[in-house]
Amino acid sequence: MVKKQLLQIALDGGAGSGKTTIAKKLASYYGFYHFSTGNIFRSFALIVHNETDLSPKNVKKKIKKIPLKIIKDKIILNGKDVTDLLSEPKISKIASLISAQKYVRKKYRKLIKKISKQEKIILDGRDIGTVVLPHAKHKFFFIASPEIRAKRRLAQLKLSSSNLKKIVDAIKKRDADDTKRSISPLKPAKDAVIIDTSKLTITQVFNRVVKNINAHKNN
Numbered sequence: 001m002v003k004k005q006l007l008q009i010a011l012d013g014g015a016g017s018g019k020t021t022i023a024k025k026l027a028s029y030y031g032f033y034h035f036s037t038g039n040i041f042r043s044f045a046l047i048v049h050n051e052t053d054l055s056p057k058n059v060k061k062k063i064k065k066i067p068l069k070i071i072k073d074k075i076i077l078n079g080k081d082v083t084d085l086l087s088e089p090k091i092s093k094i095a096s097l098i099s100a101q102k103y104v105r106k107k108y109r110k111l112i113k114k115i116s117k118q119e120k121i122i123l124d125g126r127d128i129g130t131v132v133l134p135h136a137k138h139k140f141f142f143i144a145s146p147e148i149r150a151k152r153r154l155a156q157l158k159l160s161s162s163n164l165k166k167i168v169d170a171i172k173k174r175d176a177d178d179t180k181r182s183i184s185p186l187k188p189a190k191d192a193v194i195i196d197t198s199k200l201t202i203t204q205v206f207n208r209v210v211k212n213i214n215a216h217k218n219n
């Protein structure tokens with residue numbers, strides 16, 4: 001039996017590919033709920049960022065102890081809103097590292113389960129079209145060159161251009177790790193529309209996505 005496609009939007013891609021920026025714009029345009037799933041891994045990373053032992057066993061022990069709640073687009077750790085603390089490069093690196101661990105992915109799936117059952121949602125991440133929202137009506141996969149993505153990150157984090165090479169290297173490493181891991185690797189769903197955002201402005205990407213959604217809305 002073919003499962004009914006839900007009116008959901010799945011947006012996947014590597015770091016700096018533009019998925020969160022576009023997801024937020026789409027959410028306000030369509031009036032959908034949006035959540036950036038990377039923030040769950042970033043919150044786990046925040047819990048363990050001072051640990052020297054990042055083994056699956058220790059990460060599991062630490063994460064298990066801290067209650068995590070998602071309220072709208074905010075992450076509440078131990079009763080405190082930590083959403084603004086999640087964009088640091090160190091947190092990105094640890095998030096990527098631990099995101100390949102079995103318990104971390106299990107806990108993430110549990111946290112995202114209730115949200116993923118809703119209609120009219122936009123989720124962005126790495127495994128949304130493939131694992132979290134396999135029946136989403138609209139799936140997009142963004143790609144862009146590592147150099148362009150690094151420049152976007154520099155601007156976002158307000159860092160000087162002397163950091164460019166370091167950020168390019170970090171992005172390439174994250175891509176490689178996210179793509180190669182055995183559980184839920186970064187890859188486009190078979191029915192995803194692939195968009196190279198390297199040479200496009202935010203408005204151009206947004207228009208392309210909206211055009212595609214509108215063209216398939218009634219299918």
Ligand code: C5P
Pocket residue numbers: 015037038039041042092095096097099124125126127128174178
């Ligand atoms: O998207 P963002 O850069 O915030 O994600 C941080 C890290 O979390 C990624 O590098 C990736 O390893 C992990 N992630 C994931 N699956 C998702 C979202 C993020 O593995 N759905």
